[in-house]
Amino acid sequence: MTLNNLSPAKGSVKSQGKRVGRGQGSGKGGTATRGHKGAKSRSGYSRKIGFEGGQMPLQRRVPKFGFKNINRIEYVGINLHKLQELVDNNKVSDTITLDVLVENRLARRNELVKILGNGELSAKLNVTVHKFTATAKAAIEKVGGTAETL
Secondary structure, eight states: OOGGGOOOOTTSSOOOOOOOSSOGGGTSOTTTTSOSSSGGGSTTOOOOTTOBTTBOOHHHHSOOOSOOOTTOOOEEEEEHHHHHHHHHTTSOSSEEOHHHHHHTTSSOTTOEEEEEOOSOOOSOOEEEESEEOHHHHHHHHHTTOEEEEO
């Protein structure tokens, strides 16, 4: 083995591609395949996201509307019939906490939970979550359970 027959392992080197800007004889000299003049021909050029060649960009043409409250608190709603399903499937017996809801994939660990009043509840449950609707709280207490707020 000598220096003149050394070569990289098969598949380790990607194809070289065209060598641009290496003189007129290469056929890729002069402008180095960048064309003549304009921003794209210059070094350091990078097009901004959404740039449309000077035309008014889409995100500026489309009108803004509505209102986004930055102080909005987002709750995950869980209906009473979902709580009844947990009881029917023998996943809970008498207490429902945030940990139980996370375990049964009805909420995530860092989410705020609100119990909503849709559906029927026949089991006596002690529910401890962040918030209740008035109808949900009344339904839980009607069957003899308790609704505690975290």
